[in-house]
Amino acid sequence: MPAQDVRELRIVGFLCNWCSYGGADTAGVGRFTQPTDLRIIRVPCSGRIDPLFIVRALMNGADGVLVSGCHPRDCHYAEGNFYARRRLEMLKRFLPITGIDERRFEYTWVSASEGQRWQHVVTEFTRRIHELGPAPSFNPKSDVDWNALAVQASQGQGCPCHGSIQA
């Protein structure tokens, strides 16, 4: 998605130093065309990524978060991405209950030589986020919204089983 014809969205990428960051570099060196919405944060290993990094990014207004590390079995630290896989999968499965579209978060594996694959991943993910549009915010935008929220909160809409005795 070139920047000139559409408004850019905020996509945060957490990339492991050894594979995916190298893969992104390879794509750059190979001069592959890529969308420009992604902001990359380089981390030592996908095992360094706390799923809460992703939640924090989404809460702070990111429209999408992409995580990429070494392919399983190829981790520079032998097993970091095995732990990461479990954590990230749990986060991805958990997001629907919060009402955050789980498609806004994706994790994948790209090696340092896979410049072409990196281009594909970034292009596809950015296209998906543009289809979803800007992410809604948990926070009210205006004073009117804040007042509406305060009224709602004071009335306590609550869980379906609260207030009634039948679960």
Next chain:
Amino acid sequence: MSQLDDLKTAIKSRLGDLECVIGWEQGYDPLHATPLFIRSEADLDRLIIGPLAVHNLATYLTGWKGKKVGVVVKGCDSKSVIELLNEKLINRDDVVIFGLCCDGVVSQRKIRAALPADPGFVESVEIGADSLKVTVAGQAATLRLDDVRADKCRVCDTPDALVSDFLIGKAHTPAPAPSLKCQDEFEAKSDAEKFAFWQETMGRCIRCYACRNACPMCVCRDYCIATSRDPLWVSQENLPSENMMFQMIHVSHLAGRCTECGECERACPVDIPLMLLRRYMNKQVRDVFQHEAGKALDQTPPLLTFKVEEERINERGW
């Protein structure tokens, strides 16, 4: 002898070796129980058990680590004890477990909803086999225990303590409901509805951390990242997004560890149905790792380990 008498006899037999035994006593009115720390035989007279003894006393165990204590647990609380043992957060030799065969506990929230007006101070409570007679300001109201039972008891498959030194009471054959209606209804909602729901409920959250403090698996105490200034995971602003962030921290730190004791939701002063999040996360853990926290000793929480080939995680193809 009644279950209470049996329990008292058991506690009396071990009280000499222990710093204290944690149980329940009557709280500020006959409807509410409060934790009791039994240090002498005289304290034993105040001990109560039954549907009003709602607290999960396993919460206190990590605070007593290194000292020998006894704890009275229901079936659900015993799962928290098992999980603490599995994570080596407490030492089995230091804990004497008085396990109960539990008939279920009440939800104070449902009692409040079932009474005609806010009860305030309750004069007396009579507990029958399947009813609860509550007297407020001279007016008696009889509630069916089934109507005011806590949600977790409807789906409970472990009414009897799973780990214990003394198991007290008659064993049950559990007949849990397959799922909770409120959970199913909530999960069936659209993303937008769920988002709006959390926006509203998190707007109500006063971030008092009662949910965290009541949680038996929240053991970081002063090192909780939600209250640390560096790194600043959650800002001091009272925004729905910050409150939601705190809940996400709680849920993610409990992934694969939560025993669904329901203490977070019970402790919440603004009635946020936190168990919707917990049950959903546990369901995902069951689906992917076939793991249920606190069901068996010597299990490793799934997120503290891995398999090279995960059977139930599809590699993300692009």
